[in-house]
Amino acid sequence: MRGLSGPRDCPMDLTLDHITHRYSGMPVLQDIDLQIPAGEILCIVGPSGCGKSTLLRLIGGLERPDEGAVRMAGAAPEGCLNPLTYVFQDFALLPWRTVEGNISLVLEDHGLGGRKGEEIIADVLARTRLSGFRKALPRQLSGGMKQRVAIARALAVNPAVMLLDEPLSALDAQTRELLMDDLVGLWTRQPFTGVYVTHNLAEAVRLGHRIAVLSRRPGRLREVIEVPRALEDRRAGDPELEALQERLWGLMRDEAMAADQELVDV
Amino acid sequence: MSEARVVPFRGGGFRPVAKRGAGLLVFVVLILLAEWGTRAGWIGNLTLPRPSDVALTLVDLWQSGRLWTHLVPSLTRLAVGGVMGISIGIAVGVAIGLFSHVRAGLVPLVAALFPIPKIALLPLFVIWFGIDEGSKYALIAFGTFTPTVVSTYGAVDNVDRTLIRMGQSFGLSWFSIVRKIVLPGALPGILSGLRVSIAIGIILLVAAEMLGAEYGIGAYILQAGSLYDLERLFAGVVILSALGVLTSWAIGLAEKRLLRWRS
Numbered sequence: 001m002r003g004l005s006g007p008r009d010c011p012m013d014l015t016l017d018h019i020t021h022r023y024s025g026m027p028v029l030q031d032i033d034l035q036i037p038a039g040e041i042l043c044i045v046g047p048s049g050c051g052k053s054t055l056l057r058l059i060g061g062l063e064r065p066d067e068g069a070v071r072m073a074g075a076a077p078e079g080c081l082n083p084l085t086y087v088f089q090d091f092a093l094l095p096w097r098t099v100e101g102n103i104s105l106v107l108e109d110h111g112l113g114g115r116k117g118e119e120i121i122a123d124v125l126a127r128t129r130l131s132g133f134r135k136a137l138p139r140q141l142s143g144g145m146k147q148r149v150a151i152a153r154a155l156a157v158n159p160a161v162m163l164l165d166e167p168l169s170a171l172d173a174q175t176r177e178l179l180m181d182d183l184v185g186l187w188t189r190q191p192f193t194g195v196y197v198t199h200n201l202a203e204a205v206r207l208g209h210r211i212a213v214l215s216r217r218p219g220r221l222r223e224v225i226e227v228p229r230a231l232e233d234r235r236a237g238d239p240e241l242e243a244l245q246e247r248l249w250g251l252m253r254d255e256a257m258a259a260d261q262e263l264v265d266v
Numbered sequence: 267m268s269e270a271r272v273v274p275f276r277g278g279g280f281r282p283v284a285k286r287g288a289g290l291l292v293f294v295v296l297i298l299l300a301e302w303g304t305r306a307g308w309i310g311n312l313t314l315p316r317p318s319d320v321a322l323t324l325v326d327l328w329q330s331g332r333l334w335t336h337l338v339p340s341l342t343r344l345a346v347g348g349v350m351g352i353s354i355g356i357a358v359g360v361a362i363g364l365f366s367h368v369r370a371g372l373v374p375l376v377a378a379l380f381p382i383p384k385i386a387l388l389p390l391f392v393i394w395f396g397i398d399e400g401s402k403y404a405l406i407a408f409g410t411f412t413p414t415v416v417s418t419y420g421a422v423d424n425v426d427r428t429l430i431r432m433g434q435s436f437g438l439s440w441f442s443i444v445r446k447i448v449l450p451g452a453l454p455g456i457l458s459g460l461r462v463s464i465a466i467g468i469i470l471l472v473a474a475e476m477l478g479a480e481y482g483i484g485a486y487i488l489q490a491g492s493l494y495d496l497e498r499l500f501a502g503v504v505i506l507s508a509l510g511v512l513t514s515w516a517i518g519l520a521e522k523r524l525l526r527w528r529s
């Protein structure tokens with residue numbers, strides 16, 4: 001039975017071991033040491049240009065760190081086709097494929113083109129409430145739906161870890177709210193391990209079990225904060241969460257201001 | 267308090283809209299003007315033939331069957347040469363787009379070949395491939411090859427990198443990425459490059475036929491020109507234009523069918 005990636009049967013932990021990375025000599029990330037236990041969503045926040053996206057690319061193996069390493073411990077869940085799976089800010093859907101075509105794209109290489117693939121597609125479309133849009137082309141969908149297709153595509157490979165790079169940043173505030181609810185719903189029904197990069201502190205306190213705060217470039221780990229409530233019990237306007245968000249902003253404020261004044265010359 | 271005024275509209279424009287029949291109208295007006303001028307006498311009959319006479323010449327060509335004796339060899343040459351040049355051009359262009367070594371090796375060569383007027387090489391092709399069809403095929407193939415290569419590797423370069431990254435991040439094989447992401451993404455650029463390539467192919471076809479062919483639209487035009495038979499010359503030109511319009515329409519149709527995903 002696929003699709004049972006809970007913390008118990010999916011014991012894949014990620015460890016970032018002293019990661020340092022430079023772009024043409026310019027240090028972007030410095031000595032990042034971080035644990036990402038299975039079944040937990042870790043949010044990464046930090047001022048713009050501090051290397052959040054770079055860190056995510058390093059975690060997913062799209063780039064090689066200059067120093068240090070990302071380690072996976074434990075086995076991927078059963079039926080996992082792609083242990084480390086991304087959800088991109090700009091959706092990255094193939095405009096010439098329909099919704100189901102975009103999902104089958106990531107199944108075809110695993111010989112899941114036929115009925116088995118059909119089942120997976122139907123399952124993930126139902127979980128993202130997209131069953132009625134199987135044959136639609138990306139240009140016919142709203143931004144929120146496109147991102148749900150991208151999330152469905154990521155779920156289709158039954159990943160051990162989801163890597164989300166500002167998945168809601170291209171969307172308007174209302175759609176963002178709805179999609180956050182969707183993500184919480186997906187997680188509560190089937191907990192997954194996630195690394196969620198964002199610059200939006202409200203998203204971070206809503207979706208993260210822990211929040212890692214990076215300093216401005218070169219990004220160092222400033223603090224890792226535990227968020228007290230269970231995901232499904234968090235409400236907008238919760239004073240405890242508001243206070244936490246305030247505290248995060250206090251941590252980031254000066255860094256963000258300084259980062260804003262910097263020239264990027266690379 | 268002055269009277270409230272409507273905010274003047276200043277958007278609009280800069281966005282092509284399909285205006286059906288406008289192109290046809292321009293043709294019709296120009297032809298009617300020529301007809302009128304040649305009949306009224308303010309266009310001399312050595313300046314321009316009468317459009318109705320050109321039409322009669324065309325009808326005669328059709329009825330006598332000589333249209334086909336000229337058109338069939340021309341179309342064959344265009345098809346054979348064009349298919350060779352375009353298919354090799356697409357293959358080389360994709361290879362340049364995908365492999366850095368091929369790019370480094372071939373881009374300077376293509377840049378050197380591109381500006382050569384290919385017709386200047388016809389004598390060479392005659393020596394290499396013979397005076398008959400071979401040299402004509404080669405000329406058209408070579409002439410369509412270079413623009414196709416340039417537009418194809420440009421199209422491959424323009425494929426959205428984030429889509430390729432996405433493919434890699436899902437662990438798709440190299441071959442899948444090329445087939446399912448790079449090639450479909452490059453298709454719009456390749457198709458619009460084809461328009462240019464085919465037009466160049468037609469130009470070279472006529473040039474080659476003028477330099478040595480018994481039958482063919484080019485030969486027909488050349489004969490008419492040397493006799494100063496303007497009606498026949500223009501009939502030939504009309505056939506060429508029709509060929510151009512037809513191929514451009516065919517590509518437009520292919521674009522409509524293959525690129526339906528673009529709004």
Ligand SMILES: Nc1ncnc2c1ncn2[C@@H]1O[C@H](COP(=O)(O)OP(=O)(O)OP(=O)(O)O)[C@@H](O)[C@H]1O
Pocket residue numbers: 023024028046047048049050051052053054055199217264266
């Ligand atoms: N491929 C690259 N080559 C060179 N420099 C890069 C590359 N990618 C990122 N950088 C630089 O590294 C730094 C960190 O970039 P990164 O995109 O990881 O930051 P970020 O935290 O995601 O920023 P944002 O909040 O704007 O998304 C930036 O200064 C950026 O200019």
Ligand SMILES: [Mg+2]
Pocket residue numbers: 052053054
């Ligand atoms: Mg980023």
